[in-house]
Amino acid sequence: MSEIILYKNRTNRFKVNLGIDVSTDTFTCQVREKALVTAPLIATATSVTFETTGVDGVLYVLFDDSTLNAVTAKSGYLDLKRMSGGEPLPVFAPVKVKFQEVVTA
Numbered sequence: 001m002s003e004i005i006l007y008k009n010r011t012n013r014f015k016v017n018l019g020i021d022v023s024t025d026t027f028t029c030q031v032r033e034k035a036l037v038t039a040p041l042i043a044t045a046t047s048v049t050f051e052t053t054g055v056d057g058v059l060y061v062l063f064d065d066s067t068l069n070a071v072t073a074k075s076g077y078l079d080l081k082r083m084s085g086g087e088p089l090p091v092f093a094p095v096k097v098k099f100q101e102v103v104t105a
Helices: none
Strands: 003-007 012-017 026-032 041-044 047-050 058-063 075-084 087-090 095-100
Touching: 003 012, 026 047
Parallel strands: 003 095
Antiparallel strands: 012 058, 026 041, 026 075, 047 058, 075 087, 075 095
């Protein structure tokens, strides 16, 4: 992934395919101003769920419109954290996020 566009005032859902069995793992996702855990938090994903059982490694990340309505930032960095057996594991390098305004109310 090179960049993700999150539309303000819209529910945004995107697919992530890890290609490995993650059925016993849990995931969280945040967007921060910089690619640092200490950077100010912009938004937290409403949910990260399996497409089926997680055996195929396919996840859906959801940002509800209510989560993005108050965002004033123009951009940030998205990170997905995997918890496996009590250990926090990286999933991929932080991805640049662009927050896009919408036209239709």
